[in-house]
Amino acid sequence: MTLEAIVEQLGLKCKCCWEKLKTEVDGGYAGDLLSDVMANSSGGDVWVTRQVHQNIVAVASLKEHAGIVIVQGASPDKDTLEKAQMEGIPIIVSDLSEFEVVGKIYHLMHYA
Amino acid sequence: MPGDEYLEGIFYVQGRDFVDAGIVSSEIKKKLKEKDIPESIIRKAAVVTFEAEINIISYAEQGTIQYYIESDSVTIEAKDVGKGIEDIELALQEGYSTADDSIRELGFGAGMGLANIKRFSDEFEISSVPGEGTFLKSTIYLNGK
Numbered sequence: 358m359t360l361e362a363i364v365e366q367l368g369l370k371c372k373c374c375w376e377k378l379k380t381e382v383d384g385g386y387a388g389d390l391l392s393d394v395m396a397n398s399s400g401g402d403v404w405v406t407r408q409v410h411q412n413i414v415a416v417a418s419l420k421e422h423a424g425i426v427i428v429q430g431a432s433p434d435k436d437t438l439e440k441a442q443m444e445g446i447p448i449i450v451s452d453l454s455e456f457e458v459v460g461k462i463y464h465l466m467h468y469a
Numbered sequence: 470m471p472g473d474e475y476l477e478g479i480f481y482v483q484g485r486d487f488v489d490a491g492i493v494s495s496e497i498k499k500k501l502k503e504k505d506i507p508e509s510i511i512r513k514a515a516v517v518t519f520e521a522e523i524n525i526i527s528y529a530e531q532g533t534i535q536y537y538i539e540s541d542s543v544t545i546e547a548k549d550v551g552k553g554i555e556d557i558e559l560a561l562q563e564g565y566s567t568a569d570d571s572i573r574e575l576g577f578g579a580g581m582g583l584a585n586i587k588r589f590s591d592e593f594e595i596s597s598v599p600g601e602g603t604f605l606k607s608t609i610y611l612n613g614k
Contacts, residue, residue, distance in 0.1 A: 418495060
C-alpha cells in the first residue's frame with residue numbers, strides 16, 4: 358500500500374513532500390520516545406507520533422521510514438518541515454488521536 | 470588488498486545543539502553506504518551513532534564521533550568532554566536516566582540510549598571519569614557474530 362492511499366482513504370493532510378507519497382509502506386510504528394523508535398521501527402514503516410520538532414526527521418531519515426504522521430492536531434515546527442523537505446521525508450498530519458490513527462492505518466493495511 | 474582497507478572519519482559534536490542532532494549519524498551512514506557496507510550493518514551502525522550523538526548533545530560539553538572500517542567490522546568511537554558518568558552499571562540499565570525536562574520534552578532521555586548502543590553492538594566498551602568525560606566504543610561485525 359502506498360502512503361498516498363493512506364492519506365486519501367483516511368482524509369489526512371500532507372504538509373511536505375507530496376512527490377514522495379507514492380512510496381510503498383511496508384509496516385508501521387507508533388511512538389514518541391525517539392530511542393524506542395530508533396531501536397524498534399523498521400525501514401519502510403510509516404511512523405505515527407505526537408512529536409513535532411525537527412529531530413523526528415533525523416530519526417525517520419536514518420531509519421528510512423516511508424513517512425511521518427503527526428497526530429492530535431499538532432503542527433510540525435517550521436524547522437521540521439524545512440528539514441523534511443531537505444531529506445525528502447513526507448510529513449502528514451491528523452486531528453485524530455495516536456490510538457485512532459494507528460487503528461485506522463492498521464485496519465487499512467491488513468483488512469481493507 | 471581492498472578488503473583490508475582501513476578508513477577513518479572524525480566528526481565534531483557540540484553539546485546542547487539539538488538543532489543539528491542526527492547530522493553526524495546521517496553523514497556516517499552515507500559514508501558507509503558509499504563503501505558498500507551491508508544494509509543490516511548500516512542499520513545497526515545508524516542506531517549506535519545516533520544514540521552516541523544524542524548522548525554527547527544531551528550530557529556533554531562537546532565530543533567527537535569517529536568510525537573505522539576494517540575487513541571484518543565497523544567500529545564507532547565516541548569521546549566527550551563533560552560531566553561523565555558516576556555509575557556506569559546504573560547508566561546501562563534501561564530506564565535509568567539523568568535527563569532534565571528539556572531533554573525529555575524532545576522525546577529523548579528515556580534511559581534507552583546506552584542500552585540501545587550495547588544491544589546493537591557485537592563488542593561494546595565504555596569508560597568514564599566523572600567531571601572529565603566519557604569514552605565509548607562499539608564494534609559491529611560484518612558477518613554477524
